[in-house]
Amino acid sequence: MLVFEKNALSEDIEEFILKFGAERSALLPILQSVQRKHKYVSDFAQQEIARLMNIHPVEVYSVISFYSFLHSNPQGRNIVRLCQTISCDMAGKIAVADAIKRELGINFGETTKDKRITLEYTNCVGMCDQGPAMIVNERVFTKLDPEKAVKILSEIK
């Protein structure tokens, strides 16, 4: 990581701490903000957060590793989460998943080479009546079919 990138990240973290506070209960909102902006919480970011909150870095890491929406390694610019739970499964999840995999040339849990998309499975997203469903960053798309899903993904930058 370049020095100016580190500085920018530190500034971001300081800003988040100013906004949410430095108490332990602010840790999750701070991590979520870093995750939202940088798509992952790097080792350096974890150490900075720990330093500014006066806790051990491993405390920060333990929280990141617990939550499936927080990442400690680099992700793509967009995170795509396809619901794998039973109602979406019965509504045709496999066909959608296969089409996405073919189109992007990656498997679930992987990131495209151009870092455009990270593809993941997720558990029930509460769209069981309108499945199959997926979340792209924080937007929800429902009633997918293979063609529709691929079209949505082709439109994100």
Next chain:
Amino acid sequence: METIIKKTQRTGPVIFSEYTRGKAVRKAIEIGRNDILFELKDSGLKGRGGAGFPTATKWMLSAAANGEKKYIVCNADEGEPGTFKDRVLLLEYPELIFDGMVIAGFTIGAKEGIVYLRGEYEYMLKSLEDYLEEMRKDNLLGKNILGKDGFDFDITIRLGSGAYVCGEETALIESLEGNRGEPRNRPPYPVNTGFMGYPTVVNNVETLAVVPHIVLKGGGWFKQHGTDKSTGSKLFSVSGDCARPGVYELPWGIKISELLFIVRAENTKAVQIGGASGVCIPKSQFDRAFAYEDIATGGSIMIFNESRNMLKVLKNFMEFFVEESCGQCTPCRIGNLKLLEGVNKIESGDFTFGYINTLKELGKTMQVASKCGLGQSSPNPFISILENFKEEIFNSKNRNGGSNGKAR
């Protein structure tokens, strides 16, 4: 945005009946704490998340608890597979949820409310925060609410980050405090020692949404709906093989077969009630009722027709639990893995009945030995599906017969 945010025409006896923002708060201030608690107790309202703890008792305990601060937490971490009623309430009826929180705050003497919104619902955050801002303008939140001296209450929204177990109230509190979402030992209960050690009421979204109606129309009115032990109505999230999936408000005591008729389900083989952690009911028991005295549920209804392979359904559930177990206690962490291993072995035909029985015993051990509701209920589908569909699952002729998902 693909989600339908437009207010659709919904009808129901309690939650989906007429309501104007602030009306119940005004009445609450008028009648005072004791009368609110009385009406709530009289109504017999039980927690709508699934556990069914009497709401009045929870509020009384925290009202009586000592603490310089108290908190109201709205559990909007709706993660149970097949449940989406809270999504509808949050998008279409925020006035009920937030008024319910304000009334709760007034009743127990809390000044702060927190909505723990699941990370998957982040897309609602903006509209909910805008709504709270409107309430502040109308003096329904903030200082001296509706002119009542000393009645201060405000609500903040906190996001989850994709952890099913955070729907368990003590795990939720851990998460709010900035920790891993691992459930705590109980007692102490959150009503005494909750968020930051202060007395805290954690209520499901639906429970809070019922409160304004009870305050306005009284416990006696509420009791007219439902059965003796299961008063009022319940929101059912219906998905799977039916023509009309969606959220329905129906009185407690309704039979499975009646619900299947309402949602136009045909050729139904099984209904999974209560989500992945619930039970799977076969056709022969469709005359059973949704009620605390028969099948209690948080409202997740997943319908499977004759073409579905129940073993694959079970496998999906067990994979879910293996992923979502927080890993803190051994029965849940290892037990779910062993049950999934068993499902895989049944699928490949590599099993003995002695082994299956051992796994069922293991499931029963998990039900008593796990620390929280996740591990205590995760063996439910394993035990009920293997019991109720043994013909289909253990008869090799049928084993590869069904399909689970159109694409296979």
